[in-house]
Amino acid sequence: MYLGIWFLKGNAMKHTALLVSLLLGMAQAQGLKDLAQKHDLLIGGAIDLRYLLDDPDYTDILEKDFNVLVAENAMKMDATEPQQNEFNFALGDLLATYASKHNMKLRGHTLLWHQQVPKWITSGTWNKDELEAIMKNHIQTVAAHYQGKVFAWDVVNEAISDSGGMRDTLWQKTLGDDYIARAFRYAREADPEAKLFYNDYSSEGMNQKSNDVYALVKKLKEQGVPIDGVGMQMHLSVLNPPSMEEVAANMKRLADLGLEVHITEFDVRSAGYPGTPAERHAAVGKLYGDVVKVCVQASNCTAFMTWGVADNHTWLPGDSPLMYDGFYNPKPAYFAVQEALKGQ
Template sequence: MTKSVFRPPATALAALAATALAATALVAAATTTASAATGLGQLAAAKGRYIGTALANNHLGESAYATVADREFNSVTPENEMKWDATEPSRGSFSYGGGDAIVNHAQAHGQSVRGHTLVWHSQLPSWVSNGGFNAATLTSIMQNHISNVAGHYKGKLYAWDVVNEAFNEDGTRRQSVFQTTIGDGYIATAFQAARAADPTAKLYYNDYNIEGINAKSTAVYNMVKAFKQQGVPIDGVGFQTHLILGQVPSDLQANLQRFADLGVDVALTEVDVRMQTPADSGKLATQSSNYNALTKACLNVARCVGITLWGVTDKYSWVPDVFPGYGAPLLFDDNYNAKPAYTGMGTALGGTTSSPSPSASPSASPSTSPSSPPGRSCSATYRTVNQWNTGFQGEVTVANTGASAIGGWTVIWAFPNGQTVTQLWNGTLSQSGANVTVRNMSYNGSLAPNASTTFGFTGDWSGANGAPSPVTCAAS
């Protein structure tokens, strides 16, 4: 979402009421709990998740903005830099400067990147929306766009929002130029083109007001179910989660779970919780409880892979421009001070230290050992394959050490000498500071008892290249 595009308010579902006593406690807790020592991203990584943010390239030159983004988040989503109007402003002419800058920044700070978005009715150049193309031509244009943009970032992104906001509130299809010209099949065609362009990226459908069980989310559910039955390559569903204060759906977790049960990952992809301004202690406390609740909902669903906040700071949020009278939706205020909402999320993730100051630098801390369900276990063995100048190659062997088959694994370690992973294969990487989390790919997560698999990586080192200890593994 951007500041210039209207989005209707989130559907008012079950309100999470906060008592005055709870409000007072939550506001007071903002100064005593959270995750400054490790950052939210590192806390999430210890649980096999990510906590991300939308990044705007034009703000990265602001020191406080970059400092908070780099310290707190282990995943980023370009806010506007990969949308159609930015990447193909005129037919066949592609521009990647802004997107490349964000990818380069993320790689330098050990953050994974979600691409956003390949096909969307909004922020679409007029040559596409008003081109008057027939179905065959527009299909070819769409496929070419996906091939070029996803192909340009091949191997560099964790995931793509392939199609964004294709449904109306009543569950019918939005009458975008793609829908009216190509028909229902355009979404499947887009996913097929994305898989061909970047076979390793996770492919997501992304939408708003689908956080609870309603007509819109059910229509998306039925589409995903059909895609899985038809072999259309879809790997995940993104729930934007633009919410109004006190309106976290009571069935959020159940809804995430029903999608996960279809065999796809789920993620909260554009999270903010807006309030009528000015903020006060009661509103901030309710917002904190809302962030705590949505974080717990994700953590309680095994296939909920992470949460992305739609912005670093209230200072640059899209909300006030689109919803007059509303604002203050994020974890950090206009001056980059952590709000009670930061504590709400940090507490859900297990944080116990004081809130960070805007200038606080990231600091390494030992990774928390992940846990496995009863009867399932795995081990991870780290070795250095080769080393040169300031680079090295590593390999990790993951073995099923339990009596039951496992369906997935997560490996975590902390580098002792500040090493950085530069490229990884046969796994999905998240690195924040010294802490590294690697999760299985779709093809190597299932291991029978005594079976094993490996993933490898290259990295940079300086001064020393000690092996991490411990290297922990959790099975799922």
């Protein structure tokens, strides 16, 4: 292309140069969300509201590459109900307004979890009926507030134990195992349109935990509980990556239940990787690309989201787990996702 320009003269050369400039500008402007669109795939990340407010380089990434957002902390229970029946939606509303303004979808995370529970709950003494009322009121108040703004909720988060079976939590101990089914029903009553997900970690491959998650959601489906999908968090490591064949098989068995899959909290640990920094980044990138390829090929994988945006604001500091470095430059992980979405 460039050699041909040198043989042009006058207006022809100017017009050709302008055309090349426009084409290059269009290519540079095409973000990950544009590539993901042909796969009907949502792509995005978890948002720290501090950066959303005062970091234009941060928001430039969101607006170029993402079409779905989730709050890291602003919609969790301790943030939304810091005192009993006193709700605070200020930060969540800020993110919802931003997402709507930029034509992005918004995931809600999370209505019920055993962590980041407000102190007024953990320091109290509650019987079953009292805690049930607290759970119902919280779920329905928050879900109703964001009706029409949040398109999908992580209704229950991390309820399966790492050692197998149900996790021993305040909710499970007081309300019994079937609190999960009731939580989903309360959410559906409050927002009939939002998609409802169960979300967990270390459950992407075929293992005891993923089998327990599968058994849980299969039982919920059989009971007629309104569950639409499973969130696979996918906090991975290059030192022990999952089998992509197992990830695909796991997604397939969930598809057979009629459930969507969202990859909800993707990042990749690489500390201790035996190689140069360049080799380390390449290994992280390969894992990003491999997972996106599996997601694109699965009929029911409809979202890929990272837990954070850039390496200067991650829960894994020093581990370079995300697609952008601390100066907001795209890393090999970014380009691996780009190529996976292009089908190359």
